[in-house]
Amino acid sequence: MKTVKYLLTEDRMPTAWYNIQADLPVPPPPVLHPGTGQPISPDDLAPLFPMALIMQEVSTERFIEIPEEVQAIYRQWRPTPLFRARRLEQALDTPARIYYKYEGVSPTGSHKPNTAVAQAYYNKQEGVKRLVTETGAGQWGSSLAMAGAFFGLEVLVFMVKVSYQQKPYRRTLMEAYGARVVASPSEETNAGRAILAACPDSTGSLGIAISEAVEVAAQDPDAKYSLGSVLNHVLLHQTVIGEEALAQMELADDYPDIIVGCTGGGSNFSGISFPFIGKKLRGERDVRVVAVEPAACPSMTRGKYAYDFGDTAKMTPLIKMHTLGHDFVPPGIHAGGLRYHGMAPLVSHLLELGVIEAINVQQLETFSAGIQFARAEGIIPAPEANHAIAGAIREALRCKEEGVSRAILFNLCGHGHFDMQAYTDYMAGKLRDYEYSEEEVAMALAGLPAVG
Amino acid sequence: MKTVKYLLTEDRMPTAWYNIQADLPVPPPPVLHPGTGQPISPDDLAPLFPMALIMQEVSTERFIEIPEEVQAIYRQWRPTPLFRARRLEQALDTPARIYYKYEGVSPTGSHKPNTAVAQAYYNKQEGVKRLVTETGAGQWGSSLAMAGAFFGLEVLVFMVKVSYQQKPYRRTLMEAYGARVVASPSEETNAGRAILAACPDSTGSLGIAISEAVEVAAQDPDAKYSLGSVLNHVLLHQTVIGEEALAQMELADDYPDIIVGCTGGGSNFSGISFPFIGKKLRGERDVRVVAVEPAACPSMTRGKYAYDFGDTAKMTPLIKMHTLGHDFVPPGIHAGGLRYHGMAPLVSHLLELGVIEAINVQQLETFSAGIQFARAEGIIPAPEANHAIAGAIREALRCKEEGVSRAILFNLCGHGHFDMQAYTDYMAGKLRDYEYSEEEVAMALAGLPAVG
Numbered sequence: 001m002k003t004v005k006y007l008l009t010e011d012r013m014p015t016a017w018y019n020i021q022a023d024l025p026v027p028p029p030p031v032l033h034p035g036t037g038q039p040i041s042p043d044d045l046a047p048l049f050p051m052a053l054i055m056q057e058v059s060t061e062r063f064i065e066i067p068e069e070v071q072a073i074y075r076q077w078r079p080t081p082l083f084r085a086r087r088l089e090q091a092l093d094t095p096a097r098i099y100y101k102y103e104g105v106s107p108t109g110s111h112k113p114n115t116a117v118a119q120a121y122y123n124k125q126e127g128v129k130r131l132v133t134e135t136g137a138g139q140w141g142s143s144l145a146m147a148g149a150f151f152g153l154e155v156l157v158f159m160v161k162v163s164y165q166q167k168p169y170r171r172t173l174m175e176a177y178g179a180r181v182v183a184s185p186s187e188e189t190n191a192g193r194a195i196l197a198a199c200p201d202s203t204g205s206l207g208i209a210i211s212e213a214v215e216v217a218a219q220d221p222d223a224k225y226s227l228g229s230v231l232n233h234v235l236l237h238q239t240v241i242g243e244e245a246l247a248q249m250e251l252a253d254d255y256p257d258i259i260v261g262c263t264g265g266g267s268n269f270s271g272i273s274f275p276f277i278g279k280k281l282r283g284e285r286d287v288r289v290v291a292v293e294p295a296a297c298p299s300m301t302r303g304k305y306a307y308d309f310g311d312t313a314k315m316t317p318l319i320k321m322h323t324l325g326h327d328f329v330p331p332g333i334h335a336g337g338l339r340y341h342g343m344a345p346l347v348s349h350l351l352e353l354g355v356i357e358a359i360n361v362q363q364l365e366t367f368s369a370g371i372q373f374a375r376a377e378g379i380i381p382a383p384e385a386n387h388a389i390a391g392a393i394r395e396a397l398r399c400k401e402e403g404v405s406r407a408i409l410f411n412l413c414g415h416g417h418f419d420m421q422a423y424t425d426y427m428a429g430k431l432r433d434y435e436y437s438e439e440e441v442a443m444a445l446a447g448l449p450a451v452g
Numbered sequence: 453m454k455t456v457k458y459l460l461t462e463d464r465m466p467t468a469w470y471n472i473q474a475d476l477p478v479p480p481p482p483v484l485h486p487g488t489g490q491p492i493s494p495d496d497l498a499p500l501f502p503m504a505l506i507m508q509e510v511s512t513e514r515f516i517e518i519p520e521e522v523q524a525i526y527r528q529w530r531p532t533p534l535f536r537a538r539r540l541e542q543a544l545d546t547p548a549r550i551y552y553k554y555e556g557v558s559p560t561g562s563h564k565p566n567t568a569v570a571q572a573y574y575n576k577q578e579g580v581k582r583l584v585t586e587t588g589a590g591q592w593g594s595s596l597a598m599a600g601a602f603f604g605l606e607v608l609v610f611m612v613k614v615s616y617q618q619k620p621y622r623r624t625l626m627e628a629y630g631a632r633v634v635a636s637p638s639e640e641t642n643a644g645r646a647i648l649a650a651c652p653d654s655t656g657s658l659g660i661a662i663s664e665a666v667e668v669a670a671q672d673p674d675a676k677y678s679l680g681s682v683l684n685h686v687l688l689h690q691t692v693i694g695e696e697a698l699a700q701m702e703l704a705d706d707y708p709d710i711i712v713g714c715t716g717g718g719s720n721f722s723g724i725s726f727p728f729i730g731k732k733l734r735g736e737r738d739v740r741v742v743a744v745e746p747a748a749c750p751s752m753t754r755g756k757y758a759y760d761f762g763d764t765a766k767m768t769p770l771i772k773m774h775t776l777g778h779d780f781v782p783p784g785i786h787a788g789g790l791r792y793h794g795m796a797p798l799v800s801h802l803l804e805l806g807v808i809e810a811i812n813v814q815q816l817e818t819f820s821a822g823i824q825f826a827r828a829e830g831i832i833p834a835p836e837a838n839h840a841i842a843g844a845i846r847e848a849l850r851c852k853e854e855g856v857s858r859a860i861l862f863n864l865c866g867h868g869h870f871d872m873q874a875y876t877d878y879m880a881g882k883l884r885d886y887e888y889s890e891e892e893v894a895m896a897l898a899g900l901p902a903v904g
Binding site for chain 1 (some may be wrong): 457459462517535557559560577598620621628676823827832868876
């Protein structure tokens with residue numbers, strides 16, 4: 001029994017990103033100005049983002065061309081392979097047909113360069129000299145650092161202090177690419193100094209790091225801010241994954257009955273699923289789409305669909321999304337990329353419309369799934385990706401119970417080579433599950449702004 | 453300026469390994485029995501290896517078919533890409549045309565699965581239940597652990613104790629695949645107990661770990677020993693790299709003037725270069741081939757071409773090779789895969805015949821080269837691969853000096869995602885170079901056996 005690879009030739013790499021906003025039956029709620037409570041205009045965002053990305057943020061064109069220079073860099077590792085996981089199917093003894101798209105072949109080992117390269121390109125085009133961003137575990141920060149090196153842009157990364165101290169390897173990778181990495185909260189910003197004054201021992205959070213990055217970018221005329229998930233243009237850039245997968249499923253002479261993706265901010269989930277959801281929305285082909293989030297940070301399954309801030313210091317616009325509240329600090333689970341209090345507004349909108357489903361899974365189940373996957377398929381997955389695998393395995397076992405063969409597609413968004421401490425802890429029995437009471441969730445949501 | 457990828461379609465993956473023994477003008481000196489000093493027979497090796505591998509060890513057939521089951525697994529990540537490093541050429545401002553073959557796309561991130569999968573297959577075919585091996589930094593051990601998981605073989609790995617303690621992540625990877633990992637020297641073997649009795653604090657060495665693995669394999673009728681480099685059959689399996697590169701250079705409409713490879717035991721160097729050297733030996737096409745070894749472990753450039761043991765406890769047959777003496781313990785440089793006292797006998801033989809050249813480079817130069825490569829090409833290389841990059845950059849700068857454009861091909865044998873501590877130390881200024889005096893080399897060589 002063997003794993004089967006469906007590889008597109010380079011000339012079949014997509015030349016356009018798919019924009020799901022063209023096919024939505026109802027437009028998503030507007031983004032609101034935090035001061036006025038009114039919808040923001042493109043100009044409001046101009047201090048933070050280059051105009052090309054702002055235009056993508058609000059575009060309703062179905063396809064947006066990938067610039068030739070971005071395509072040229074994509075081609076270093078794209079099209080990425082799509083595999084039929086025959087050895088995993090055999091291990092599960094399931095009639096299901098399990099497919100996975102593998103984004104770990106990128107230089108930084110995840111899907112993040114798909115948008116990092118595009119963002120660096122557009123910023124360079126508009127004369128920007130440096131990019132400022134935040135990172136938790138570092139998948140995003142290292143990808144932007146690499147893209148900055150390619151385009152000759154300085155990159156400044158505010159890295160959540162606890163990760164900066166405990167996970168030095170991604171920091172080293174960012175520095176190897178030439179980026180400057182600062183532990184957040186830092187003395188370099190008002191937001192950081194305020195936190196440190198109130199709480200000198202703060203180990204930081206993604207929300208705080210976003211506040212610092214936004215502050216620096218807004219004040220430096222040569223700098224812009226860069227975000228690795230959540231926003232529409234970020235999700236757009238990731239659709240190259242699903243566009244390829246559409247063509248590869250054709251090569252496999254199959255079509256997914258179910259697509260499973262893990263969700264933190266929503267970018268890899270959107271990347272694999274939006275092109276298929278587009279066909280569903282246009283009435284061409286149905287598909288069940290399941291978003292899998294950690295039980296320790298259950299924005300879609302336990303949070304509220306409401307207007308909220310993207311950061312802790314309330315500097316970002318208000319976006320309507322599934323949120324646990326901008327003050328929510330998730331526990332230190334090892335899927336660092338899924339530890340965000342909110343969800344991409346487009347993903348939240350699709351959930352609200354009933355186009356997609358969401359479930360949450362516990363940490364131990366995800367690592368067990370990851371180990372089973374590694375033994376069958378060889379690739380040790382990133383802890384984030386283990387959530388997608390756990391969801392796919394649940395569906396495959398359901399096929400077995402029901403005696404039905406369904407095609408299940410998931411995105412293996414990255415390898416776990418930088419995350420071996422997580423596996424070490426798991427195998428030593430040091431990891432645990434997390435379950436919130438109704439009271440705890442209600443308390444987290446109490447700080448939501450009174451808007452919308 | 454962009455990196456260009458030359459990708460073979462799957463149907464062009466080689467279906468046979470290339471055996472350089474078919475084209476040697478003079479056969480290599482025989483392997484000798486340590487007791488009798490006489491050439492060993494295949495039967496002498498039967499306790500350690502399955503007969504199919506022993507036959508490959510001595511075969512002089514030019515091509516040996518890759519079994520279909522091995523091909524099926526290779527196809528998960530093979531053919532691997534070959535890139536033209538245009539961004540690196542630009543950074544160096546060189547007229548050279550630099551190509552690199554990239555083996556880091558394998559599940560364990562290096563070229564080692566090419567032989568691990570083949571070895572596991574042949575052992576499984578002959579009814580072996582478990583494989584015993586040794587590993588230093590863990591590239592080899594993790595690849596064999598993965599191959600064992602694929603074929604349902606138990607894997608026992610003796611891991612050099614200092615690596616076991618300081619580099620837990622590759623150990624975790626091996627354990628995730630289901631292998632048992634033992635710190636060497638251990639209490640599980642006579643060889644290990646003898647070392648511990650004499651030196652309770654021994655941190656181990658590759659030579660000691662080989663002794664332990666060989667001892668266990670020889671005593672267990674259901675077990676065989678497995679080696680990740682040095683032996684002829686291991687080099688043979690790696691030629692799939694160079695066979696692909698031959699076809700890919702054709703796609704690029706070019707041919708290497710110079711091939712550069714890093715050498716520890718010699719397997720990745722042989723993999724990229726032997727198919728090209730074959731054409732040279734057959735008088736079809738000339739090529740300069742440069743082996744790059746660390747100045748801290750300079751077997752070919754400072755050692756002696758002599759019969760020596762492969763391990764510290766003198767349990768292996770005697771092989772004629774460039775060696776620093778089986779007692780030589782190299783310093784703790786970060787290119788763990790290059791810390792072996794000897795060299796593959798076939799590589800040594802080619803050097804002795806004048807078919808290839810060898811140079812050594814210092815550690816700091818290799819890391820500087822690796823960082824420059826990462827900023828240009830995005831991939832952060834393994835410290836071993838940095839030796840090949842340093843050699844290629846030297847040749848590219850020579851092209852610039854001489855105003856000549858030459859095609860330079862090297863093998864990027866693995867990514868550095870498991871080796872970030874090395875980069876952390878390098879960027880913190882904690883690494884150093886090593887230079888041996890004539891006296892130190894003479895002292896290391898004093899223990900060579902009086903044979904041959």
